[in-house]
Amino acid sequence: MSAPMLLTDLYQLTMLQGYWHEGLAGEAVFELFVRKLPTERNFLIAAGLEQALEYLEHLVLTDEEADYLRSTGLFDDRFVDWLREIRFEGDVDAMPEGTVFFPNEPILRVTASIHQAQLVETRLINLLQFQTMIASKAARCVLAAPGRTLVEFGLRRAHGAEAGLLAARATCAVGFTGTSNVLAGQRYGLPIFGTMAHSYVMAHDNELDAFLSFARSQPNNVVLLIDTYDTLLAVAKVIEAARILEREGIRIRAVRIDAGDLGELSKEVRRRLDAAGLESIGIFVSGDLDEWKLRSLIQQEAPIGGFGVGTRLVTSHDAPYLNCAYKLEEYAGLARRKVSPGKQTYPGRKQVFRRYDDEGKMAGDTLAVADEELPGEPLLVPVMRAGKRVGPVESLEAIRRRTREQLERLPEVYRRLEPAAQSFPLALSDRLQVLIVETDRRLGLAR
Amino acid sequence: MSAPMLLTDLYQLTMLQGYWHEGLAGEAVFELFVRKLPTERNFLIAAGLEQALEYLEHLVLTDEEADYLRSTGLFDDRFVDWLREIRFEGDVDAMPEGTVFFPNEPILRVTASIHQAQLVETRLINLLQFQTMIASKAARCVLAAPGRTLVEFGLRRAHGAEAGLLAARATCAVGFTGTSNVLAGQRYGLPIFGTMAHSYVMAHDNELDAFLSFARSQPNNVVLLIDTYDTLLAVAKVIEAARILEREGIRIRAVRIDAGDLGELSKEVRRRLDAAGLESIGIFVSGDLDEWKLRSLIQQEAPIGGFGVGTRLVTSHDAPYLNCAYKLEEYAGLARRKVSPGKQTYPGRKQVFRRYDDEGKMAGDTLAVADEELPGEPLLVPVMRAGKRVGPVESLEAIRRRTREQLERLPEVYRRLEPAAQSFPLALSDRLQVLIVETDRRLGLAR
Known part of the structure; x- marks a missing residue:
């Protein structure tokens, strides 16, 4: 710089x-x-x-x-x-x-x-x-969700480019697993994470096609976003996609939920995936998270393996x-x-x-x-x-x-x-x- | 960029x-x-x-x-x-x-x-x-203090360099008079403003010396910071400095108050300056200002000509x-x-x-x-x-x-x-x- x-x-x-x-x-x-x-x-x-x-x-x-x-x-x-x-x-x-x-x-x-x-x-x-x-804000997230995968997701609402880059660095420096910010990955050697957006699903005529296409394009990193239309209906499509992809040697790593009652939804999604024998598919959530919501989800024993924490973290919204x-x-x-x-x-x-x-x-x-x-x-x-x-x-x-x-x-x-x-x-x-x-x-x- | x-x-x-x-x-x-x-x-x-x-x-x-x-x-x-x-x-x-x-x-x-x-x-x-x-935050400040000089002062607590630059641009675009951010002045052609810090006063053995030295160095832009030790005692030194500087052809443009009850202090400072025949010296204030404090000072009819608005503006602290x-x-x-x-x-x-x-x-x-x-x-x-x-x-x-x-x-x-x-x-x-x-x-x- x-x-x-x-x-x-x-x-x-x-x-x-x-x-x-x-x-x-x-x-x-x-x-x-x-x-x-x-x-x-x-x-x-x-x-x-x-x-x-x-x-x-x-x-x-x-x-x-x-x-x-x-x-x-x-x-x-x-x-x-x-x-x-x-x-x-x-x-x-x-x-x-x-x-x-x-x-x-x-x-x-x-x-x-x-x-x-x-x-x-x-x-x-x-x-x-x-x-x-x-x-300091990120350390509170780390304390609230010990041992979980935490990914910094805030670039779009960070206050400009440098804020986005330095926020990625600061969060990873205190225990976050990685960031969605590609330039920060390059600049600071941070692990980078990314799944798909709602627009990807919406650009396809149906959700199943979107899931299959995405999985075939990223066979080693298949994380499917399931809340574009109806989260629980989407789980049925994930199960269907898993059957089809299995024959192609592709494994779905996780699903992501970005809205709704994340605690309740994650439990119900877990139940349905498990019932279909898909215990290996993890659940990743995002959407207005901060240390308080992380703690609440952990206390509810929500079966969530990873969290994307964005806006409220990189703006330090309660103390900007x-x-x-x-x-x-x-x-x-x-x-x-x-x-x-x-x-x-x-x-x-x-x-x-x-x-x-x-x-x-x-x-x-x-x-x-x-x-x-x-x-x-x-x-x-x-x-x-x-x-x-x-x-x-x-x-x-x-x-x-x-x-x-x-x-x-x-x-x-x-x-x-x-x-x-x-x-x-x-x-x-x-x-x-x-x-x-x-x-x-x-x-x-x-x- | x-x-x-x-x-x-x-x-x-x-x-x-x-x-x-x-x-x-x-x-x-x-x-x-x-x-x-x-x-x-x-x-x-x-x-x-x-x-x-x-x-x-x-x-x-x-x-x-x-x-x-x-x-x-x-x-x-x-x-x-x-x-x-x-x-x-x-x-x-x-x-x-x-x-x-x-x-x-x-x-x-x-x-x-x-x-x-x-x-x-x-x-x-x-x-x-x-x-x-x-x-949007800056427009609220403009509405709260119509016709006053408003200067953006927030670079130090902006979220990184780009935030500081773009905040200066955005505030001046909606009606602020200028910024303290020199690089923003250069890059966007904004009027730049600056006075002195407490450290300048503290680096001198007494306040009067600091005032005289600063004025002689910036004869066309003399704004003296008066709240390093005791604001009202400092006014006496400003009056003394004005007499000395007058003989050198230097005019004090304004005093700046950065802490304390800005409404009460500005009124008392005004009274004392006026009593000494120094009606032409303006009062500029700063310190944790936002649109609410601006409005309160205007409603109190505080005799303040200009405001430096920093941290709370450039972090949009109530809605970051x-x-x-x-x-x-x-x-x-x-x-x-x-x-x-x-x-x-x-x-x-x-x-x-x-x-x-x-x-x-x-x-x-x-x-x-x-x-x-x-x-x-x-x-x-x-x-x-x-x-x-x-x-x-x-x-x-x-x-x-x-x-x-x-x-x-x-x-x-x-x-x-x-x-x-x-x-x-x-x-x-x-x-x-x-x-x-x-x-x-x-x-x-x-x-």
């Missing part, structure tokens, strides 16, 4: 011109965090770091972009020349993708000249908040954005703090230490000053130094494994779909508390 | 292989429509057609994509060769961007070989539903997707119909006729068979014939003008933010009613 410097809010560039005019060029530390969980989330899963690092590696102002900036009349020509020299040469510490995290915990810390650190704000939020939001921010926490060696009503931040460059109980479950986090050494696991690790990645690109398989381990260590009360009565415990280290007081005093904010 | 053929759901390609195997290649008519309005919408505004046409013009399977398809093992090599020859050569009729429309009215009709018409489904929905959703579909309505000369529970469609290729009352207000729409001639204005017009555009690219200014006219002709009850008691009247023409009965009889669906 390209990294155009103009994919940003104008004020990043006007501020940069201010810094440039003034010669203000000290080291800044910005942290990206989520202020508050959406009501229906007990935890979030960090995702999107790979795209963030790619962006930082490739950030540059092109000729064409420079010409545009000059044409706006807002910028000094020499400033634009200076902007053309800018590359990201800072340090980044971050929670690896797949890490469970909670409000007010930085998931990414940028340490760089104030120009570089400021310039990247908009796109870093854009990339990290979206994948984190989708990964995260209340997240990328804030200046330190400049020129001094801690900084924003204290706008409801938007206070904890000052200084920070680290998060996670403690576990005797059973290996997460017991609590401590927000600390970055160079403290506290008991527990430090969640932010170096990922970029002087603009270069510290390690190789992490595989989605590794992220998937981490997510699985993290979800296993998450206490039961936070794994539930319902909001937990109490939020996950976050303590402030003694040194951080002292820093807060000192910063407020220095800024004249002590109350 | 490029148009990779793989940006689609896998089933489009598996179905195409089915059609190809069978030699099924008749003419198909697909229509794109919204089934149901979200609860908090009384109307929708068609948008995204320009990107849809661009996509259809540039759709092609590249070498690299062909290689990937072959590598999946799902496709016949000869089918992939055949796919490489496919271009979109069909006809498209559509509602021009900026048209007000209602549920079950096609906003786009594709007439093409079934391969071509089917292949484009996923991306057409992806492009049209997103911009339509955003344009539209219940829309792209359905086969006719194949090989015969009307088709899907009758899955709750997902019935009206068969056949259709047109929408709009009637107006004596005052020029919209009185009702009639859904008709495409070649009918009924009283009223036909809303679908030819936009592409045999894969070529019928006319030039429409300017955003023209779309903006159409939207304004359409909103003026919308009856008052649908212009309100609250859900109207009754939905806009949609009649079915006699011929369409006959076609429904005939289609059901032919499909054996008569009840």
